[in-house]
Amino acid sequence: xxxxxxxxxxxxxxxxxxxxxxxxxLPGNFLVLRKQAxxxxxxxxxxxxxxxxxxxxTGAISTWPMMLGAAGAAVVAxxxxxxxxxxxxxxxxxxxxxxxxTMFAGGVLLLEQTDTSTxxxxxxxxxxxxxxxxxxxxxxxxxxxxxxEALAGLPPELPRIALTLIGVILFIWLFWRPLKIxxxxxxxxxxxxxxxxxxxxxxxxxxxxxxxAAFDAVGSIIVIAMFICPxxxxxxxxxxxxxxxxxxxxxxxxxxxxxxxxxxxxxxxLGSTDAVSAAxxxxxxxxxxxxxxxxxxPCRNRAGAPGTA
Amino acid sequence: MLWDALTxxxxxxxxxxxxxxxxxxxxxxxxxxFLFLRKRALVSDAISHATLPGVCLAFxxxxxxGGDGRNLIGLLAGSAISAWIGLLCMxxxxxxxxxxxxxxxxxxxxxxxxxxxxxxxxxxxxxxxRQAGLEGFLLGSTAGMLWADALIIAIGGAAxxxxxxxxxxxxxxxxFDPEYAAARGLPVHRIDLAMMGLVMAVTVVGLKIVGLxxxxxxxxxxxxxxxxxxxxxxxVVLLAGLAGGLAGYLGAALSASAPNLPTGPIIVLVSFAFFxxxxxxxxxxxxxxxxxxxxxxxxxxHIRQGLLALAQDQKIYEPLTLRLLKRAGLARAxxxxxxxxxxxxxxxxxxxxxxxxxxxxxxxxxxxxxxxxLRDIETVLTQDQITEIDRLxxxxxxxxx
Numbered sequence: 001x002x003x004x005x006x007x008x009x010x011x012x013x014x015x016x017x018x019x020x021x022x023x024x025x026l027p028g029n030f031l032v033l034r035k036q037a038x039x040x041x042x043x044x045x046x047x048x049x050x051x052x053x054x055x056x057x058t059g060a061i062s063t064w065p066m067m068l069g070a071a072g073a074a075v076v077a078x079x080x081x082x083x084x085x086x087x088x089x090x091x092x093x094x095x096x097x098x099x100x101x102t103m104f105a106g107g108v109l110l111l112e113q114t115d116t117s118t119x120x121x122x123x124x125x126x127x128x129x130x131x132x133x134x135x136x137x138x139x140x141x142x143x144x145x146x147x148x149e150a151l152a153g154l155p156p157e158l159p160r161i162a163l164t165l166i167g168v169i170l171f172i173w174l175f176w177r178p179l180k181i182x183x184x185x186x187x188x189x190x191x192x193x194x195x196x197x198x199x200x201x202x203x204x205x206x207x208x209x210x211x212x213a214a215f216d217a218v219g220s221i222i223v224i225a226m227f228i229c230p231x232x233x234x235x236x237x238x239x240x241x242x243x244x245x246x247x248x249x250x251x252x253x254x255x256x257x258x259x260x261x262x263x264x265x266x267x268x269x270l271g272s273t274d275a276v277s278a279a280x281x282x283x284x285x286x287x288x289x290x291x292x293x294x295x296x297x298p299c300r301n302r303a304g305a306p307g308t309a
Numbered sequence: 310m311l312w313d314a315l316t317x318x319x320x321x322x323x324x325x326x327x328x329x330x331x332x333x334x335x336x337x338x339x340x341x342x343f344l345f346l347r348k349r350a351l352v353s354d355a356i357s358h359a360t361l362p363g364v365c366l367a368f369x370x371x372x373x374x375g376g377d378g379r380n381l382i383g384l385l386a387g388s389a390i391s392a393w394i395g396l397l398c399m400x401x402x403x404x405x406x407x408x409x410x411x412x413x414x415x416x417x418x419x420x421x422x423x424x425x426x427x428x429x430x431x432x433x434x435x436x437x438x439r440q441a442g443l444e445g446f447l448l449g450s451t452a453g454m455l456w457a458d459a460l461i462i463a464i465g466g467a468a469x470x471x472x473x474x475x476x477x478x479x480x481x482x483x484x485f486d487p488e489y490a491a492a493r494g495l496p497v498h499r500i501d502l503a504m505m506g507l508v509m510a511v512t513v514v515g516l517k518i519v520g521l522x523x524x525x526x527x528x529x530x531x532x533x534x535x536x537x538x539x540x541x542x543x544x545v546v547l548l549a550g551l552a553g554g555l556a557g558y559l560g561a562a563l564s565a566s567a568p569n570l571p572t573g574p575i576i577v578l579v580s581f582a583f584f585x586x587x588x589x590x591x592x593x594x595x596x597x598x599x600x601x602x603x604x605x606x607x608x609x610x611h612i613r614q615g616l617l618a619l620a621q622d623q624k625i626y627e628p629l630t631l632r633l634l635k636r637a638g639l640a641r642a643x644x645x646x647x648x649x650x651x652x653x654x655x656x657x658x659x660x661x662x663x664x665x666x667x668x669x670x671x672x673x674x675x676x677x678x679x680x681x682x683l684r685d686i687e688t689v690l691t692q693d694q695i696t697e698i699d700r701l702x703x704x705x706x707x708x709x710x
Binding site (some may be wrong): 007031035036037040041046071084086087088089090093094095096098099101102104105106108109112115221222224225227228231232235236263267274275276277279280281282283284285286290294297299300301302 | 313343348349351354401402405406407408409411412413414415416418419420421422424425426427428429430431434448523525526529530532533536537550569570571573574575577578581584594596599608610614
């Protein structure tokens, strides 16, 4: 297809989807290794009450209050989970289940109670985002990439998610050694003076930031899928953390691009006229990649697991 | 209005919903208990999200064969099949690959849900219209509930309950000690699958009322609530059923009593209210009980230390200690011991000396380990042993006897 069509209609959603996928997959590697993979799931559920409260307070759909609301809700959720886990001596999974379902229910209730008919704010939007609508109308072709006037018309989600991605990369790059050590051997990390509690909290916060930024652009279903599927698939490919992260980024990009393309053009190839949900398709592709890795990946078995070679 | 709702006076639909929600709450609470005790509460999250593609596929098949796409039995059958496939995939991922259970849960949840959303958009473009009923499965929609729907929910819920009652013993054993259960010859893996199958049944039955996202709450919150009140697993099951049923009933009634109160979220919030109350008020495990326990301990420490100070003629400066001693009638406001106080103080000091002897003696090692500065020595040693120790300490010295 030509640049005149591709750049305004597909380039920005494709880039946003890819950036969001990488921004989630990077911290996801550590979360999967630390057995905290479901943090992404919890965060993406509690974001809903956060944005609804932000909307109620400001009365408008504006980005920054909503991002703040979502981040605030994520923090509230983390604190509540910890409090319930400690005060009630309940296992973390159940504490998480109590908190995120309740907050999600609260969000749905608030949404039903307020008059949001004039604005575009509903549960479906929160769940599967609207990747297809993030188009770049000012662009006329590849040349627009050097045209400052057209660049000003970029959907604001693109710079935001790019910035988030840079932040995530910086965090992982700066704290690479402590992160790696504390992920694999928390006791050892503590003896050599790494503050594992603070580091674990920082990782969760980074994950929450990535989730909220990605959620804003692509909806919560991609967030959960990208936190878990690419890192989990990468885990089957290698035993080295560096290689695993490289694989996971590759898988994230692959599922974002293939998912977007299949959602946009797949139905056309099959003779249908309308596209299907890109967010859902990206999640599905990441699942297919995971399935392939689980069946053929060279390191799919637990080391020392009884004879399943 | 609320009273009318609670007594089922708000008309046919509201009554159907209330009865259905109560039954659903009971069966979800009872089934969820085993999941919670097995420490796999979030598996229900994966199962419930995995129902979506099945619902969509069932809808497409029904429409393709010219039927009504919203036939509840067809949709529920479809959702059960896809949830079962998701469950098997998750089991395979955890058993046959290196992935931990949480990663497997998250992967199944997001991929199945994502695929379901793809199918939803396909249905939207099929031009059949009427897919609005399907979106209702996300968050539940009770508005158009029919007698037949309520009947399906009632039968499904009751069947689940009966099954749980039949296999509750092996499930309890597997939940508490899978190795022991395996050693006893129980098929642990198959019992686990049965447990998940029951959870799946509850999820499918609950799709219509609370929707697939919030059914997780009904499976997790009531068992957690019940766990606060008792340490016996059979009572946890009963209480969880009770809490779930009450939450379902109250939630349905509340949501019928005013407009814009969606049933599913209200039920979840009511059951969270039960949880919060239990967290605060439950005996032994509740926060309030813990605080009271701590205060009681603090008082005992203060009184003990105060008595020791009195016995050694030291002045007490700590106001709390003085106040507690005064309230117990052991000291006067100026810190001088009363007669009762003197007696108790002498006893405390003597006990302390007795403990000293016990702790110095290797033969009393096990007893000495119980020393915490508060325990009365009579509760750990016999009268004969104490007499023996007193003989070692000897009588008062420096005064003619």
